[in-house]
Amino acid sequence: MHPLSTESGASPAPRPGPHHTADRPAVPARLEVRDLSKTFAGVTVLDRATMSIAPGEIHALVGQNGSGKSTLIKLVSGVHRADPGGEILVDGEHVGPPVHPRRLFEQGLAFVHQDLGLVPDLSVRENVRVGRHATRRLTGWIDRRRDREAVRRTFEFLGLPLDPDAKVASLQPSERVAVAVARALQDREAGSGVVVFDESSRAIPRESLPAFYDMIRLLASQGTAVLLVSHNLKEVLAVTHRVTALRNGRVVETGVPTADLDEAALTRLVLGREGRLDNLVATLPARLAPGTIQIDGVAGGRVRDFSARITPGEVVGVTGAIDSGLPDLAALLGAVRPAEGRIAVEDRPAVDLAGAGVPDLMAAGVALIPQDRAAQGLALSLTVEENVTAPHLMNRGHVWWTGRKWRHDETDYVLDTFEVRPRQRDAVVATLSGGNQQKVLMGKWLLGRPRLLILDDPTQAVDVGARSAILHATRQAAQQGTAVLLCSSEVEDLAAVCDRVLVLVDGEVARELVVPLTPESILDATFPPAAGGAA
Known part of the structure; x- marks a missing residue:
């Protein structure tokens, strides 16, 4: 079966061993993240995140929604700029922050996001070569022949018989993923760099997932490092070599061998909540x-x-x-x-x-x-009172006058009932702790x-x-x-x-x-x- 065949299967095949093993001489991590942090409006959403991925390794990044996964990926991809003090390295070389999105490919980083970022009405060739078109020396026009040849070489490596001139809209879901991967790998030496799959499997029908997993294994077998961001626990356990877990903006475990985990253990790693509450x-x-x-x-x-x-x-x-x-x-x-x-x-x-x-x-x-x-x-930029009373203005206020006493009274009720600290109606919500923000949110709707x-x-x-x-x-x-x-x-x-x-x-x-x-x-x-x- 070639890497992008669509033979169905109930679950991923067993993962191969990593390209790099602990008993070999140490080599620089293919991707290393050191102490990356990000603060928005005074709220720390990622706190000194650290992890490393070896050449040829398939590494999972897991965590609940809001745990910091997306923020970490956006820092590494240059969408957001990290707070001062962190570092991103590829093969031991400093590449950021700041990360320059236009230089990501030269720095060895490629990203395949959940939405794939393809234009359905354009051809496979146009989608793969966007931003990297070959041009004629004298006229500056796009050289379609050279572009088509570059696309053909990449698909040949992936084992795909795709027509470079086919419209993306006509492709199967697994073939569209292959186009996104080909765009990430084009003109790159086999086995180099890092490919980040950011929830990419969510865009793929179940029957096409085995083909996707085969593609990941192929990349890793060549020495490329793969970071797989996923909510699918069976996928993580069966496909990846090690896992990093984020919780509440912090890395709680990193480099844990997935061979040592089962689904319940991985779930506890993601959730991490201990201690009993009152009944x-x-x-x-x-x-x-x-x-x-x-x-x-x-x-x-x-x-x-x-x-x-x-x-x-x-x-x-x-x-x-x-x-x-x-x-x-x-x-x-x-x-x-x-x-x-x-x-x-x-x-x-x-x-x-x-x-x-x-x-x-x-x-x-x-x-x-x-x-x-x-x-x-x-x-976040508004006050506690403005947040608490906003959904109720139509019922309690008027077009020309929102009223003051009822807004004060209802905000005071929320502040007292939920013990919001500081107890200030005019406190800007962004300055509150996460727990106090959540109390304000609860009170806002329960009113x-x-x-x-x-x-x-x-x-x-x-x-x-x-x-x-x-x-x-x-x-x-x-x-x-x-x-x-x-x-x-x-x-x-x-x-x-x-x-x-x-x-x-x-x-x-x-x-x-x-x-x-x-x-x-x-x-x-x-x-x-x-x-x-x-x-």
Whole structure:
């Protein structure tokens, strides 16, 4: 089978040994990252990240959404500039920061992103050679013959019989990935450099994944270093040699051999939360109210079919492996990402997610507290009061006058209820800690007394005190008649606050757990013995 064939398979084939092994003489790392940090608006999102990748190694970078993976890749690719003090080296040579995007290829770095960055209406040749066209000496016109020959040589190396003049729109998904890889490898000596696959496998249908894995192995067998950023744990375990895990903006483990891990161990490495919380279900028992929230047939991303019935006053958790669809679910339900399906809130007309936006869900009484509070939940440059009261201006204010007393009163309520520090209505949100920012975000939406509250990993990147306050507020919201859907990978949170837990497998609800819940029972349901291992 050539590297880009589309023969289907249930899971990746066993990984080969790395090109470079520990018992050989030490050689410079192909890619080395030392103490890279990044701060946005006073908030540190990446803190002294360090890792190294050997020639011929397939190295995984894993972590939850918001853990810092994307920031690290953007620093290495030159999209963002790192804070002073860090260093990026290729084959022992300093290449940044600052990294100059136009010089990345000469510095030995190539990137294949999730969206592939291809132009469907252009030819394979035009997509591969963009920015690197051969030109005629006298006229400066593009030399199509030389371009076509360069593309042919690259595809020959990859074992691909692609027509350089074919339109990209006519290609199979795995062939489009090959075009993106060919663009990254063109004119480069075999076995050199580093190729970063940034969630590239998410754009590939399952039946074409074995071909993608074969391509990665081919590159590594030649000596090229590969960095694979992935949420797919089975992929990481079966394809890569070592793994680096990010959590809350910090590298918690780096260089861990994947041969020493199984799926449950890798999940614990990614999640990393330890310690038990108070049983809030017992402390604040459910007060079920009349009515029903019905969610039907939600699909999008890795979610294939999510349906659930929730009673007002109930906290229902949703969990699953990282590749189960869990990271996509809350954004689909909150109309942040394109989705199919319907949400019916009590006796109100059902909302069709295919044509709905956030205002439609707000009108139906649905509120989403997103995982990425900085990008989607808060206006960091505004004050606490401006953030807290913004969603309620239409109901409480007027076109010509927003009112002052109610804004002060409701902001004070949030500051006191959630113990936000500092207790200042005019504090700029960007100056608050991550935990206090999350408290402001929770208070902002709970003030509106939503009928359905969707939470997306609300305790991520917060300290123990903020975590307890957020979960306590979640349970109190349910006691006041709100139906809560808590999408979380934190099994301790789920055990402490949920009346039921739904377990996602391959984008569908596979199991349902009821109280009494424990972190161990939730983990066992998420990773039963039959589904464990690298498969």
